[in-house]
Amino acid sequence: MLETNITKSTFQFLNSLKKNNNREWFAEHKTGFSTESEKVKGFFNYVLEKLKSHDEIERLKVFRIYRDVRFSKNKTPYKSNFSASFTRAGSHRRGGYYLQIEPGNSFIATGFWNPEKEDLLRIRKEWEIDVTELVAIIENDAFKKVWGALEGEELKTAPKGFDKDDPNIEFIRKKQFIFIRKFTDKEVLSIDFAAQIDESFKLIKPYFNLMSSILTTNLNGESLLD
Numbered sequence: 001m002l003e004t005n006i007t008k009s010t011f012q013f014l015n016s017l018k019k020n021n022n023r024e025w026f027a028e029h030k031t032g033f034s035t036e037s038e039k040v041k042g043f044f045n046y047v048l049e050k051l052k053s054h055d056e057i058e059r060l061k062v063f064r065i066y067r068d069v070r071f072s073k074n075k076t077p078y079k080s081n082f083s084a085s086f087t088r089a090g091s092h093r094r095g096g097y098y099l100q101i102e103p104g105n106s107f108i109a110t111g112f113w114n115p116e117k118e119d120l121l122r123i124r125k126e127w128e129i130d131v132t133e134l135v136a137i138i139e140n141d142a143f144k145k146v147w148g149a150l151e152g153e154e155l156k157t158a159p160k161g162f163d164k165d166d167p168n169i170e171f172i173r174k175k176q177f178i179f180i181r182k183f184t185d186k187e188v189l190s191i192d193f194a195a196q197i198d199e200s201f202k203l204i205k206p207y208f209n210l211m212s213s214i215l216t217t218n219l220n221g222e223s224l225l226d
Contacts, residue, residue, distance in 0.1 A: 002049065003042030006188050010036045010082070011103045018080040018103075026078060033065070040082040040101060043194070047099060050198040051086055055205070058089035081105065091225055094212040097201055106188045108197055110204045111152070111178035112211065119215055120175065124159060126214045127171040134171065137206045146200050152176025177211070179204065 013036045017026070026033065041062055048060045063083045069075045081102030088096060098109040115123065127134070137143060138150055155173040158164035162172050181200050187193060216225050 001042050002046040003039050004046055005191055005193060006043055006101060007039065008189060010040060010101065011185065011189070014080050014082070014101075015103050017078055021076040021078050021080070023077055037065070037082065043101075044084040044099065047194055047197055048086060050194060051097065051201060054202055056089040056093060057086050059087040061085045061087065088208075092212060092216050093208070094215050095204075095208040099197065101188065103185055105182075106185070107180055107182040108200060109178055109180045110147075110201065111176070111207070113152075113176055113178060115175075115177070122215060123177070123211070124162065124172045125219055127168045128162060128166060129219070131168045131171050133210055134207075137210060143203055143206075146203050147179040147181055150174070150177060151180055152178045179207075 013029075013032055016029070017033075020026075044060060044062055048057060051057050061084060063079075063085070065078050065082070067074075067077055067079055069077065081100050083098070083100040086097040086099075088094070095111060096113075100107055100109075112119075112123075138147075150171075153175045155175065158166065158169055158173060162169070166172060183193070183196070187196065190196075217223055
């Protein structure tokens with residue numbers, strides 16, 4: 001069943017879970033978790049249906065509430081958020097969407113989190129040649145108002161094989177190419193939250209189109225797809 005908005009009870013559950021992050025409490029409140037989880041899944045599916053009206057989506061992945069603590073110093077067993085990703089369909093469509101619901105830390109994110117080695121080199125080679133189209137997209141007033149600046153980890157200096165004095169070095173040294181939009185709790189609980197998410201995702205399309213074009217062609221502009 002689709003849910004058109006996030007309710008206060010979801011925040012109340014997540015706040016309680018954060019304060020009582022242990023297996024005993026969770027076991028006692030498993031029914032409450034199931035109720036809120038299903039409601040949020042319904043909301044994620046509602047966002048999915050909106051996304052499908054302007055993009056091809058292959059898969060919705062709802063992340064588990066259980067944390068993988070094997071290699072973490074933080075041994076709390078549960079996340080204090082509900083989250084999901086939306087995978088674009090087809091090898092010619094690159095980039096993805098992410099949505100997280102958490103009291104005080106709700107946000108959406110898009111872009112390229114950790115590109116594979118070959119993709120990262122291809123992107124850097126493109127920026128070495130020209131960033132004009134990229135800058136035109138990310139410096140657009142409407143785009144910046146929603147998404148802000150390009151974010152992600154970056155090197156302190158130039159990658160191997162690139163000139164540290166290259167005029168486009170601010171882009172070349174990046175390892176991630178992501179945009180994040182944060183939401184207040186009031187915004188998340190508003191009746192137009194799904195619409196705000198969808199309008200934000202629509203605005204990212206020119207960026208996805210550019211990056212998809214780069215990652216599916218060589219430097220001569222020839223397609224790498226069969």
